Amino acid sequence: MNIDRQISTAPPVERVTVMQGFALASSNPSLEYSTVLGSCVATCLYDPESHVGGMNHFLLSEPPAHTPGVNIDEHYGVYLMELLVNEMMAKGARKSRLKAHLYGGANVNRNMMRIGSMNADFAREFLRREGIVLMREDLGGTQAxxxxxxxxxxxxxxxTVEDRFAPPVQPTPRPAVARGDVELF
Structure with a gap:
């Protein structure tokens, strides 16, 4: 018995994990970014004309007030949102065309302050303030x-992810050397 099989001509997918404190952008059609979120938030941005997209993953929205002399910590959303937009623009995206998706922001530990809710509120407000259209969100709740x-x-x-597979709420080690400049606009 002869069975014809179709061979897919689509390029194989390369999966890249976006860890806490990272923002990545690409126009590579065979690339897929993946992350697992508890109280953290991931922003997925996409420019439909340039076909450039990116994802970030932040642990906390902003550093605590009254912390003089503290360097910018790349685990904060205030840094990673700007970094993501800048990296996409460097690859040909235009800020005026960006479309956004927001995910995460769960309050996975009932005994802790509502970190997830604060992260979600920050991400929504950033997009509103920057004029970036929010297409979809799945934020809040208690599920990773x-x-x-x-x-x-x-x-x-x-x-959704079972609670036992949710990432812990703690910063990951970061490189001792800064990754580059961020242009705030």
């Missing part, structure tokens, strides 16, 4: 999430 995002097409897949 896994997000897979294809930056060149803007496609997103979202799944």
């Amino acid at each position: 999430r896994r997000v897979d995002f294809r930056p060149a097409s803007g496609q997103v897949r979202l799944r």
Whole structure:
């Protein structure tokens, strides 16, 4: 018995994990960004004309007030949101065309302050203030999430994650050397 099989001509997908404190952007159609979120928030941005997209993953929205002499910590949303926009613009995206998706912001530990809610509020307010259209959000609750995002097409897949697989709420080690400048606009 002869069975014809179709061979897919689509390029294989390369998966890249976006860890806490990172913002990545690409126009590569065979790339997929993935992350797992508890109280953290991931922003997925996409420019439908340039086919440039990106994802960040932040632990906390902003540094505590009254912390003189503290360097910018790349785990904060205030840094990572700007970094993501800048990296996308460097690859040909235009800020005026950006579309956003927000995920995470769960309050996974009932005994802690509502870090997830604060992260979600910050991300929504950043997008509003910068004039970036929010297309979809899945924020809040108590359930961790896994997000897979294809930056060149803007496609997103979202799944909930069992609590035992949720990432811990703590910063990951960061490099001793800064990764570059951030232009605030």
